[in-house]
Amino acid sequence: xxxxxxxxxxxxxxxxxxxxxxxxxxxxxxxxxxxxxxxxxxxxxxxxxxxxxxxxxxxxxxxxxxxxxxxxxxxxxxxxxxxxxxxxxxxxxxxxxxxxxxxxxxxxxxxxxxxxxxxxxxxxxxxxxxxxxxxxxxxxxxxxxxxxxxxxxxxxxxxxxxxxxxxxxxxxxxxxxxxxxxxxxxxxxxxxxxxxxxxxxxxxxxxxxxxxxxxxxxxxxxxxxxxxxxxxxxxxxxxxxxxxxxxxxxxxxxxxxxxxxxxxxxxxxxxxxxxx
Amino acid sequence: xxxxxxxxxxxxxxxxxxxxxxxxxxxxxxxxxxxxxxxxxxxxxxxxxxxxxxxxxxxxxxxxxxxxxxxxxxxxxxxxxxxxxxxxxxxxxxxxxxxxxxxxxxxxxxxxxxxxxxxxxxxxxxxxxxxxxxxxxxxxxxxxxxxxxxxxxxxxxxxxxxxxxxxxxxxxxxxxxxxxxxxxxxxxxxxxxxxxxxxxxxxxxxxxxxxxxxxx
Numbered sequence: 214x215x216x217x218x219x220x221x222x223x224x225x226x227x228x229x230x231x232x233x234x235x236x237x238x239x240x241x242x243x244x245x246x247x248x249x250x251x252x253x254x255x256x257x258x259x260x261x262x263x264x265x266x267x268x269x270x271x272x273x274x275x276x277x278x279x280x281x282x283x284x285x286x287x288x289x290x291x292x293x294x295x296x297x298x299x300x301x302x303x304x305x306x307x308x309x310x311x312x313x314x315x316x317x318x319x320x321x322x323x324x325x326x327x328x329x330x331x332x333x334x335x336x337x338x339x340x341x342x343x344x345x346x347x348x349x350x351x352x353x354x355x356x357x358x359x360x361x362x363x364x365x366x367x368x369x370x371x372x373x374x375x376x377x378x379x380x381x382x383x384x385x386x387x388x389x390x391x392x393x394x395x396x397x398x399x400x401x402x403x404x405x406x407x408x409x410x411x412x413x414x415x416x417x418x419x420x421x422x423x424x425x426x427x428x429x430x431x432x433x434x435x436x437x438x439x440x441x442x443x444x445x446x447x448x449x450x451x452x453x454x455x456x457x458x459x460x461x462x463x464x465x466x467x468x469x470x471x472x473x474x475x476x477x478x479x480x481x482x483x484x485x486x487x488x489x
Numbered sequence: 490x491x492x493x494x495x496x497x498x499x500x501x502x503x504x505x506x507x508x509x510x511x512x513x514x515x516x517x518x519x520x521x522x523x524x525x526x527x528x529x530x531x532x533x534x535x536x537x538x539x540x541x542x543x544x545x546x547x548x549x550x551x552x553x554x555x556x557x558x559x560x561x562x563x564x565x566x567x568x569x570x571x572x573x574x575x576x577x578x579x580x581x582x583x584x585x586x587x588x589x590x591x592x593x594x595x596x597x598x599x600x601x602x603x604x605x606x607x608x609x610x611x612x613x614x615x616x617x618x619x620x621x622x623x624x625x626x627x628x629x630x631x632x633x634x635x636x637x638x639x640x641x642x643x644x645x646x647x648x649x650x651x652x653x654x655x656x657x658x659x660x661x662x663x664x665x666x667x668x669x670x671x672x673x674x675x676x677x678x679x680x681x682x683x684x685x686x687x688x689x690x691x692x693x694x695x696x697x698x699x700x701x702x703x704x705x
Contacts, residue, residue, distance in 0.1 A: 223624065228624055232616060233617075246654065248650050251660065278604060278609055281605065282609060282612070310608075312590075313604075313605070314605060316591075316592065340527070341527075341530045341531055341534050342526065342527045345526045345527060346527070348523060349527065362591070405510065420671050420675060421675060423668060423671060423672050424672055424675050437648070439649055439650075458649060459650075462649040463651075465648070465649050465651070466651065468620050471620055472638065472641075472642065475624045475627060476629050476638070
C-alpha cells in the first residue's frame with residue numbers, strides 16, 4: 214500500500230484534529246466577516262417591524278438543549294426585536310426537555326429589557342400532546358394550560374386576561390428544532406386560523422420549510438446559525454450567532470477541503486488500480 | 490366485538506375531526522374528544538416512565554453488563570421526580586431550594602448545569618463525525634453522486650459569510666438551489682405524502698383499513 218492509498222484511509226482521529234484546528238482558529242484569532250442578509254431573513258424582520266406596537270405574539274419555542282447553539286441566538290434576537298416594539302409574548306414549548314432552557318432564556322432577556330412577568334410575557338411550560346395541543350391551544354390557551362410554568366393560575370396573569378385563543382394574537386413566532394415544530398404548526402394551525410407565522414429553525418430542517426415560505430404560509434424564515442446571524446445583523450445585536458459565523462465558516466471550509474482531498478485520492482488510486 | 494368496537498370508535502372520531510375542520514358546530518364535540526386524547530397521552534407518558542423503570546430494574550436484578558448504567562438512569566429518574574414533583578418549593582436547606590423546578594432550584598441546576606452541556610456536547614460531536622464521514626463516503630462514483638457533491642459544496646459555502654467573501658454570487662447561487670431545485674423536489678414529496686395520508690385516512694375512517702386492530 215503506497216502513501217496515497219494510506220492517505221485515502223486516513224485515521225479518523227487525524228480528521229477530528231483537523232476539524233478541531235479549523236473551528237478553533239476563529240476562537241483564538243478574531244475574524245470579522247461581513248454578514249449579507251437574504252430575502253427570507255428580510256421578510257422575517259419586516260413582518261415583526263410591521264406589527265402594531267403592543268401586539269400579542271404567540272411564541273411556541275419547540276426545541277431542546279441539543280439545538281440550543283443554533284436556536285438560542287434566534288430566540289434572543291426575536292425577543293429583543295419584539296420587546297423593542299413592546300409586544301406581549303405568550304410562550305410555551307411542546308418539547309419535554311425544553312422548558313428549563315426556554316424559561317432561562319426568557320428570564321434572562323426579560324431582565325435585560327426590563328420586562329415584567331405576567332404583563333409583558335408569560336411562560337406556560339410544557340404539555341404532552343403535540344398536534345392535539347396545537348389545535349386545542351388555538352381554541353383556548355387557559356384550557357390547555359390552566360397553570361403557568363411556576364404553577365400560578367393562568368387566568369390570574371394580566372396578559373392572559375387579554376388573550377385566550379390564537380386569533381387574539383397577531384403573529385405566531387415558532388422556534389423549531391424538528392418534530393413537533395414548524396411543519397406541524399403550519400399544517401394544524403397556520404392554515405386553519407390564518408394568523409401570520411414566522412419560523413426560526415435548525416439548518417438541517419430549513420430546506421423542508423422553504424415550500425411553506427414560498428407559498429406564503431410562512432412570512433419569514435431563519436435557517437440555522439447563518440439565518441440567526443443575518444437576523445442579528447438586521448436587529449442590530451452582535452450575539453452568539455454572529456460570533457459563531459467565523460467558526461462555522463472555517464468548519465465548512467474544512468469539510469469541503471476534506472471532500473475534495475478524498476475525491477482526488479479516490480480518482481488517483483482508482484486510476485493506479487486500473488493501470489495495474 | 491373486540492374488533493368492531495375499536496373500528497367504530499375510530500370511524501366516529503375520524504369523521505368528527507374531519508367535520509370539525511369544515512363545520513364549526515361540531516367544534517365542541519371535537520374539542521371534548523381532543524381533551525380525552527390529552528388525558529390518554531398524559532397517562533401513556535406515565536406508563537412510559539414505569540416501563541423504562543421496569544426494564545432497568547430487571548437489568549439491575551439480573552446483574553446485566555449494563556447494570557451500572559441502568560442504576561444511574563433509575564437514580565436520575567427517582568431524584569428528578571422527587572426534586573421536581575414531590576418536594577415542595579418551600580423546601581430550602583443551606584440557601585438551596587430543593588423542591589420545585591423553577592430557576593435556582595436543584596431540579597433547574599441539574600438540568601442547566603448537567604443535562605444542557607451534555608446534550609450540547611453530544612450534538613457538537615456531530616461536526617467531527619460528519620467531517621470524517623464526508624472524507625470517506627462523499628465520493629464521485631457516478632454522475633448523480635457528482636451532482637450531489639457539487640451541490641453540497643455550493644450550499645455549504647453559500648450558507649456562511651465566507652462564501653460571499655470568496656465570490657459575490659455564491660449566496661445567490663446557494664439561494665437559487667434552495668428555492669428552485671430543492672423546492673421542486675420537496676414540494677413533490679410533500680404533495681405525494683399528503684395524498685398518501687389522505688388516502689390512508691379515508692380508508693381508516695370508512696372502515697376499509699382494519700390492520701391497526703390486527704389481522705386481515
